[in-house]
Amino acid sequence: xxxxxxxxxxTLCGQVGTILLENGAETAxxxxxxxxxxxxxxxxxxxxxxxxxxxxxxEKSAATRIFKVRVGDFNLQKVxxxxxxxxxxxxxxxxxxxxxxxxxxxxxxxxxxxxITKCIGAGLVSMPPMLLFKATWGDLFLAxxxxxxxxxxxxxxxxxxxxxxxxxxxxxxxxxxxANILGVxxxxxxxxxxxxSALMPLVPGVPMTNSLREIIEKNTISGLVRATDxxxxxxxxxxxxxxxxxxxxxxxGG
Amino acid sequence: xxxxVYGFIFGxxxxxxxxxxxxNPRRTLVPAGLVGAIAWIVYxxxxxxxxxxxxxxxxxxxxxxxxxxxxAILVKAPVNIFYVPCLVSLVPGAILYDSxxxxxxxxxxxxxxxxxxxxxxxxxxxxxxxxxxxxANKIYGRLKQHINQKESK
Numbered sequence: 001x002x003x004x005x006x007x008x009x010x011t012l013c014g015q016v017g018t019i020l021l022e023n024g025a026e027t028a029x030x031x032x033x034x035x036x037x038x039x040x041x042x043x044x045x046x047x048x049x050x051x052x053x054x055x056x057x058x059e060k061s062a063a064t065r066i067f068k069v070r071v072g073d074f075n076l077q078k079v080x081x082x083x084x085x086x087x088x089x090x091x092x093x094x095x096x097x098x099x100x101x102x103x104x105x106x107x108x109x110x111x112x113x114x115x116i117t118k119c120i121g122a123g124l125v126s127m128p129p130m131l132l133f134k135a136t137w138g139d140l141f142l143a144x145x146x147x148x149x150x151x152x153x154x155x156x157x158x159x160x161x162x163x164x165x166x167x168x169x170x171x172x173x174x175x176x177x178x179a180n181i182l183g184v185x186x187x188x189x190x191x192x193x194x195x196x197s198a199l200m201p202l203v204p205g206v207p208m209t210n211s212l213r214e215i216i217e218k219n220t221i222s223g224l225v226r227a228t229d230x231x232x233x234x235x236x237x238x239x240x241x242x243x244x245x246x247x248x249x250x251x252x253g254g
Numbered sequence: 255x256x257x258x259v260y261g262f263i264f265g266x267x268x269x270x271x272x273x274x275x276x277x278n279p280r281r282t283l284v285p286a287g288l289v290g291a292i293a294w295i296v297y298x299x300x301x302x303x304x305x306x307x308x309x310x311x312x313x314x315x316x317x318x319x320x321x322x323x324x325x326a327i328l329v330k331a332p333v334n335i336f337y338v339p340c341l342v343s344l345v346p347g348a349i350l351y352d353s354x355x356x357x358x359x360x361x362x363x364x365x366x367x368x369x370x371x372x373x374x375x376x377x378x379x380x381x382x383x384x385x386x387x388x389x390a391n392k393i394y395g396r397l398k399q400h401i402n403q404k405e406s407k
Binding site (some may be wrong): 024025026029066073074075076077078079080081083084111112113117118119120122123124125126127128130132133151196198199200201203204205206208209211213215216217230231234235237238239241242250 | 257260261264265267268270272273274275276277278279280282293294330331332334335337338341342343345346348349351352353354355357358359372373376377379380381384396404
């Protein structure tokens with residue numbers, strides 16, 4: 001183990017942490033995993049993770065690296081794969097070189113569901129059990145498709161622009177336009193219920209809860225970053241819906 | 255009764271659906287769906303006896319926390335992988351959206367009211383998780399050791 005360069009290990013630890021954090025792991029877990037990996041590589045490291053950056057420092061010398069992080073969508077497959085790898089490395093089932101190679105691979109590509117499966121997933125989320133006995137069955141059925149379209153729009157837009165919050169805003173705009181059209185031409189019973197349930201895949205409910213969990217675990221900075229993010233994307237969804245509503249109301253009346 | 259049956263089906267479906275969107279590992283999809291469905295049933299049943307916002311959400315989160323930790327040990331995956339999809343039906347997404355919509359419309363007092371409601375739900379979920387995790391660490395420690403021993407043999 002002594003032959004491996006110290007800063008190399010620190011870099012690898014940082015990469016592990018970055019992948020974990022970018023794909024939706026909580027900061028406490030990131031710090032733990034990075035420190036475990038460091039210890040298993042015979043180099044005790046200290047890791048401090050916030051939502052915007054990871055600091056990894058070797059305890060033996062002054063080697064420190066800072067990694068910038070841009071938290072994106074959840075991709076739990078990557079979190080799981082890194083977790084499995086780090087466990088294998090801890091038990092010395094794979095060597096340091098293997099770990100390095102595998103981490104690079106996970107960073108670039110992982111198993112993903114096909115587009116169609118993801119769309120069906122989004123559709124399923126768009127029929128939340130919360131609305132089962134409030135909305136009519138017909139509305140829920142429509143929400144299935146409207147939700148798929150909203151999810152598709154936001155994903156396509158996310159591919160073309162790097163500006164944050166625009167994808168969710170346009171996705172909710174699409175949902176609102178569709179739902180209001182359906183409401184105006186009397187296919188749907190209540191456009192509002194369709195909007196709420198079709199928004200389920202976009203709405204930042206899970207980040208909101210995660211942020212509160214982080215705050216309770218005393219990772220205050222990460223918690224506040226996540227909470228602000230959730231509120232801003234809530235605002236962009238809200239304005240997307242309102243713009244759609246105003247558009248349809250002024251074009252089609254009703 | 256119908257409420258529970260439909261609740262179970264739709265809770266399962268929406269947890270699995272969100273699992274697909276967030277690209278959960280395939281082996282965790284069905285357990286996550288089951289945990290989500292059970293949590294939703296607990297939410298409904300607690301809601302019959304207590305009409306507030308806090309208790310149903312808190313109990314739902316406790317159930318997710320306990321079962322999620324159990325699944326995490328059995329399936330060998332990080333707990334967060336179970337939390338994220340199971341949470342989707344309990345989470346205050348719709349309330350947060352509603353409050354932010356009112357904010358955009360300039361109805362400030364409604365917006366503030368909705369935001370506090372969303373915070374309440376989020377807080378009760380988070381506290382439920384803390385409770386569940388504390389219990390789970392105590393109970394499951396032995397189970398984890400047992401499994402690890404079996405594996406090393």
